[in-house]
Amino acid sequence: MSTNERLRRRIPQQDRSRAMVERIIAAGHTVLLENGYEGASTNRIARTAGISPGSVYQYFPDKDAIVAExxxxxxxxxxxxxxxxxxxxxxxxxxxxxxxxxxxxxxxxxxxxxxxxxxxxxxxxxxxxxxxxxxxxxxxxxxxxxxxxxxxxxxxxxxxxxxxxxxxxxxxxxxxxxxxxxxxxxxxxxxxxxxxxxxxxxxxxxx
CATH class of the missing domain: 1.10.357.10 (Tetracycline Repressor, domain 2)
Structure with missing residues (x-):
């Protein structure tokens, strides 16, 4: 799988979806600063955002896509x-x-x-x-x-x-x-x- 394919994520079309993406990115920023790249995980980002891991995967395929953003x-x-x-x-x-x-x-x-x-x-x-x-x-x-x-x-x-x-x-x-x-x-x-x-x-x- 190429880097572009691995990092590809769903682009939100509605305000609610865009707000969810911003919430996930903000949580990713917090987790990255507190735990570093190795300590970051999709589950930890989801907990910080107050949502389920499944909600994260609706928009991001993995933690690398969040970190990249x-x-x-x-x-x-x-x-x-x-x-x-x-x-x-x-x-x-x-x-x-x-x-x-x-x-x-x-x-x-x-x-x-x-x-x-x-x-x-x-x-x-x-x-x-x-x-x-x-x-x-x-x-x-x-x-x-x-x-x-x-x-x-x-x-x-x-x-x-x-x-x-x-x-x-x-x-x-x-x-x-x-x-x-x-x-x-x-x-x-x-x-x-x-x-x-x-x-x-x-x-x-x-x-």
């Missing part, structure tokens, strides 16, 4: 929030102010739900078609376009590779900061990430 909604919101700020910053020059706005927004967005972030990073299987991977590719594409525009007239650097490395370097530092909670102030992390990125961009843009 919870994670998709969170990563969609994260993607929209960061993409908007990132796109606005890329409209201008690579100055410290615009880069600093992106770094601060990334740390804030990831830090709003560290428990779900931990489940996403440490417990859920990583796949090339995951929402997190799609988010990273979107950031790669935006930064690649910006680099190609601003590095015109210079020896052609490998902008795709540069974008890939920068996105994942910043992402990994931000995620580690949120999950590890080191004794470092948030503004210091944002400032140092900003200094690192702008210094690197200045270096590769030198004639």
């Amino acid at each position: 919870v994670v998709d909604r969170w990563t969609d919101a994260l993607h929209a929030r960061i993409s908007c700020v990132f796109a606005e910053a890329l409209d201008g020059p690579a100055d410290q102010l615009s880069v600093r706005v992106v770094m601060g927004e990334l740390l804030d967005a990831l830090g709003e739900n560290p428990r779900l972030l931990r489940v996403l990073i440490e417990e859920l299987p990583r796949s090339p078609d995951s929402r997190l991977a799609a988010f990273e590719r979107r950031m790669d594409d935006l930064l690649t376009v910006w680099l190609r525009f601003h590095l015109r007239g210079h020896d052609a650097p490998p902008v795709g590779a540069i974008a890939w490395m920068l996105v994942r370097t910043v992402e990994n530092v931000a995620i580690s900061y949120v999950l590890d909670r080191p004794p470092v102030e948030r503004d210091i992390v944002a400032d140092e990430l900003t200094a690192m990125v702008t210094a690197y961009l200045r270096d590769i843009s030198l004639p």
